[in-house]
Amino acid sequence: MAPSIPASSPPKMSFMTRLGIVLLAVVVVVGCLFLIFPSDRVMTPDWVPAFQSELRAALTIVSPYLGVALLSMVVAIAELASTFPTYPREALRTRWARILILVNVGAAFLALIIARVTMPATNPVLLVIGVGVGFQAIIRTRFVLAKAMGGPEGSDNEVSLNLGWLYEQFQHLCRTQIDLELMKNRRTAVTQLLQYYPTIAELYDIAYYTIIARATLTPEEERARVEQLQSLIDPKAPEQFARNSMALTILENGGPAYVEMLLNQAMGGPAEAAAPRRANQEEVVWQLINNYSLTGLVELTRSLTDDAKVLDWVSQAAAANENTVEANQKAAIAYFLVQQVGLPGIQQGLQGEAERPLPDQPEDAAPVEG
């Protein structure tokens, strides 16, 4: 079964969704025109001007609430986006992000009601701005009333009123819950990256180029991340840990959309054909290693090319050598043949070989696991 793209990837908008957005926009425009257009000056039914004035009166009451709701939503979204800079879209889609935004909006509504009750004569525009911006600032503020001279900030030697304490606790809870919700998507993305890019070489290369291709990293940040990546390829790091961490590095540095593009490429998507070609090459290399002995590979080379230099290199590479092992010799010859003869040539040769029995195939040769 072909695996699907990680759940973190943004879903494509369906035709109905797009149609709904267009219709909503049309309704909003028509509504605005209806409110602005003076219907009492043209021939309209009697109920239209009355309805229009009632609607205007209702909007006068509702619009301050819409204003503070909008401002508090912007503040909450900005907080979430800055807390999860790699996955802002995915973070906003979580349940706890919605709760955070709703609590912000609810608190702003409450503040506006209190302000309107206690200061009824205040200009409504000023009230909206005051509550929308001021309230958001107050619930995140810690007032230092008295502080020891020269004492460090936040020490015990100061008297402070932390109005933001409660909100901080709530923010911390939301951040933890959102992070946990995102973990599921991160794990899926990492697993799929490992499935399509199984070798450490591929993962390392992608992770390295993802880091150096980032435009917003400072040279120091870039160096630190590359060093961290190098520590993963160090022989001391366990193999599976290294592979997982490299896949996570790709996700953290490239983001979910980039991972989706990599997976599409690996699945043979329309974006690029480079990854499938590489997969084909690996497949042929494994086929050569598993199906041929060293002498078999030399024979195969003779049947594929007349180039004396190539034949000489393959013969020497296949010769017994105490510095290396058979797997390394076979792999080197296989890659060499792919480079010198080309994939189509080898595939044709393999097809021809398959049609007749291999005389030098060692009976007890155990195939190398791929």
Next chain:
Amino acid sequence: MRQIQLEEKEIQVLQTLDQRGAMSPSQVSASTWLLPGETLNLLRDLSNAGLVLLRNDTHSPDGMVVTITQSARSYLSITSTNVRQRKEK
């Protein structure tokens, strides 16, 4: 900075790794036309000098993977700058 004196083959291996990224030692052999045993010896020496990182990878056909380190990249860029300056003179 530590002085490094490398042979032509070692520089060739490092340049291959710099240009083509991480790969298995057998791919290095195939790309440089060096024999597998010789390549492994060179890579072990370079690894001891801290210029490449050589580790096991069960998904690689020969069970190993090698990559160039940042210090080797710096060495290559300095070397290529020196060569260019000498040519300009």
